[in-house]
Amino acid sequence: MSNAGDGTIGVGMVGHAFMGRVHSHAWRTVHHFFDVPQAPRLAVLGGRDLERTKAAAAKLGWEDFETDWRALIARDDVQIVDICTPGDSHKDIAIAALEAGKHVLCEKPLANTVEEAREMAEAAAAASARGQRSMVAFNYRRVPALAVARRMIADGKLGKIRHVRAQYLQDWLSDPDAPMAWRLRKQEAGSGALGDIGAHIIDASQFVLGEHLAGVSALTETFVHKRPIAGDPDGRLDDVTVDDTALFIGKFASGTMASYEATRFALGRKNSMRLEVNGEKGSLAFDFESMNELSYYDGGSPDETAGFRRILITEASHPYAGAWWPPGHIIGYEHTFTHEVFDFLTHIGDGTDPAPSFADGLQVQQVLGAVEASAGNESRWTAVP
Template identity: 55%
Template sequence: MTNPTDRPLGVALIGYAFMGRAHSQAWRSVAAAFDVPAVERRVIVGRDEQAVAQAAERLGWQEHATDWREVIAREDVDIVDICTPGFLHEEIAIAALAAGKHVLCEKPLANDTAGAERMAAAARVAGQRGQVAALGFTYRRVPALALAQQMCAQGKLGTIRQVRASYLQDWLVDEDAPMTWRLRQETAGSGALGDIASHAIDQVQHLTGQQVTTVRGRLATMVPERPGESGPEAVTVDDAAWATLELSGGALASVEVSRMATGAKNQLRLELYGTDGALRFDLENPNELWYLDATAPIAQQGFTRVLVTEPEHPYLEGWWPQGHVLGWENAFTNQARDLLLAIRDGDPTGFTPTFEDGLALQRVLDAVIASDAADGATVSL
């Protein structure tokens, strides 16, 4: 694929609900925040003609469409941004890559390992043509977590021995909350596991620089039925998940996720403990990173609050003066920045995570499912 030099890059967004809104905001603001190639929000796609037309007007897209196949064939579309339910990722992404487009796909990559393998294979072929296949684990672009990754890579924690990751939400606590596609195995693949444990496990691997080698996991469906359009409907995915992970560098990680944790709104917490220091992060306070330097004299040791809003911090060159905090949506703009820079540089691997990373993570998720099916037995990857 050759990138246009005489016009902005055209973006097509597939999906207009929650994630579509977040991605629309990113495409709207990225060129104002960062020095990147110009983009145009060409077309937004959805199955409901009236709803997608309203979304196009509200979110600032030039056009709307109901057939994604026609859209990916258009000459004026260079980037296909996939924000659909997981069961649609594979077909759209593979077709878009075959059509010569760069692709950004929301996480998790697919609903199972077999689908992820096909997507990764398509991305490898497309990469030889210079196309970027990017996976949207947006929390990698939260400045405080990007700083945490830098500090780990610089050895600030020494040898990392232990990681605790939890991602807790409460939007399903009410047993009368209605059925959605996220609660059906055929559309979502899994429940809290794929939805939010995928984020937690991605952060464990990304921050430590280590890969999961063995898994022990358990799943729980706490509310087995939800009100559907035609009466009670069985919930076929998990509401909560737990896993113990052994990592390639010798660290151990515990992961706990739930969409039934009363009072937890969007609580991704990460703790990393090493021989020379420790880090703590909570997404409900996204501009703060807590660091303990264990090499300091014991009388001076203690966790220090780092407010990650300085120009020297990751991504902050595009944003506001010191102390003017960033929010959840800014990470999506940072993500769009990194994708556009990889496209500009002609570097198919210049954006991470890649589809290959998504495949590796899907294998971990499927290992948790396999371990639960075997009463918590250890599963090796």
Template identity: 55%
Template sequence: MTQDRRPLRVAMIGYGFMGATHSVGWRQAPRMFVLPAEVEMAVVVGRNADAVADAAATWGWAESSTDWREVIARDDIDVVDIVTPGDSHAEIAIAALAAGKHVLCEKPLANTVAEAEAMADAAARAEAKGMRSMVGFTYRRVPAVTLLRDLIAEGVVGTVQQVRAAYRQDWLVDPGMPLAWRLQKEHAGSGALGDIGAHIIDMTQFVTGQKVEAVTGVLDTIVTQRPLQGAGSGLSGTAGEGVGDVTVDDVAIFTGRLAGGALASFEATRFATGRKNALTIEVSGSAGALAFDLEDLNSLQFYDRTTPEDRQGFTKILVTEPVHPYVSAWWPAGHMLGYEHGFTHQVVDLVTAVVDGTSPHPSFEDGLSVQRVLAAVEESSENDSTWVRTEAPAKVR
């Protein structure tokens, strides 16, 4: 370590699937990267005392608690990491910022635009006092995605003319899958749209540097009732007795107009039979094209229209060289990274911003931008796929 300051002590609120991934990030970052400050995994918080204590022991947190308000009031906590369902993001984040903590919040930022606006306002007030905040669109930090953004900014595809983005999963195809919190609007805000559609909206805005200005689309719920949740929780819980209504979408298909004029197509579905975690994006431009597939996350496909005709075609860029984003801290060239590494890179960027006093990205304003697109898609679907504007054009940092 090169820093000369006390460690940053972290409290994580929530301990489900995202709790595991964030814990990996907090644990791995100081072991693989030279951070400007030490990191201490101080406390993890959850409602079930026994379960959260087990999570603390398993993932390496020093202690556990069942009271997030008490934890964020502690003087020895510097960073609050929020991995709870969306219905509690605003309350926890705003309270943590008011308490003088830096905040990392999982995506989507909130369940409504109003909540996201309140969070962005709180973040702006806190930033004036030195507090940093960031929303967890972790796929930005896959090295190939960061490189994709950099290459577009360099102009290798020329003028962006069209974007195709999709996130396809199949974990809800079985109608016997229990009614988890992700299927209830009061907890999740929306279904496939917010859960995975938020990722492809943010990725499109991130790699192109352009906001989605207007959308038209449709939402659908394929299985409208499911068995009530029994033992367990999250995606692995068992079915209980009786059924409950699914109050969110299963499929979201929409078109967007980017600030630069290009059209983008989006598909977010949890009913793509056979697709487990298939996030793809392809950006077509006047001089070439770039494509990324999360199921082949160590590479990019690049098409260069300026090459001679007899040598044209998509070529594979293996994104494992030390010169590529984030890669130099890991393994020799050609040794692959995985899903979990983005969470480590997230910690690196947040800790660096906190110590340097810079604004990390994606910011709560970026999260608010995505939230406005989500709301516009819902409005469009409710009004027979009319075009709905999101916000004034602006560049994504």
């Protein structure tokens, strides 16, 4: 596969809803702030509906569009396929793209089932041997504060880790009259809060700690079983077929105790993805609603001056942050995606595999599977394979 030749690399993106909008911004922006081997070219946008896809391509800055993702994959001006569709189509698109020799960036969770994820991970491993790169879009790894957290833990600044508590709290379903959406149908979304936002805290906590969950005990619940179909003139209701919340407790292989909660019913918490880590030498706390901040307790400080400090993660010494603005000038949600495509382009240029790989995506899927298995079996302890 050859690149565009003009120093750019062609991107074909499937899907133009929320994730498509933010990925488009990242592809448009990355090379103006970061040094990348090849600047991305927004070659082709893929969607199902011709008029809506055409309009989205114009608004989001894509040169061309296709209404059949197979046609998009087949195009010579596409070297990277970026998958921004619901989970039920990830496997087919990703495997076809990999078979067509493309690099693949795929939104999370990797798939709707462990089995699908396993097939995708196998295809990605085979493609890697052919020089193609694959990555799952767990964008929270690219929040500078969480990248700092990982670095501090890897450097031993926290010592042995005792506790992790991870929560992803939103409230957009708190109102029982909030309308039905694809994210509430098992067929399309795989699961509910668990896969949508629970997957993020599973990945982020394992990323920050640098190790994997050994097992879990779980409860899931659906609070609202029927929701109105948006715009339906007869006011009909549709069935919610996924969990509204997932709570689980678990252990890491090293003995770290962990608790997780994912919900979209935490009224007042808009996008509160929180992570706390307590180690023998230090502790960290993070909340995505204040994503430019990391709270750090240094156990080595004398008692008199010890305390959680609010580090503003906007220093040139912080990962990614130096590419943006002077200290104290914060960045936002979409920057995490810009960082993500920066890393992806860098690995494509280097010929090395980026993380999180599809194998990492499979592992998260296995945790999701263990949570569902435990919740379906009297919350019994369930090992993660």
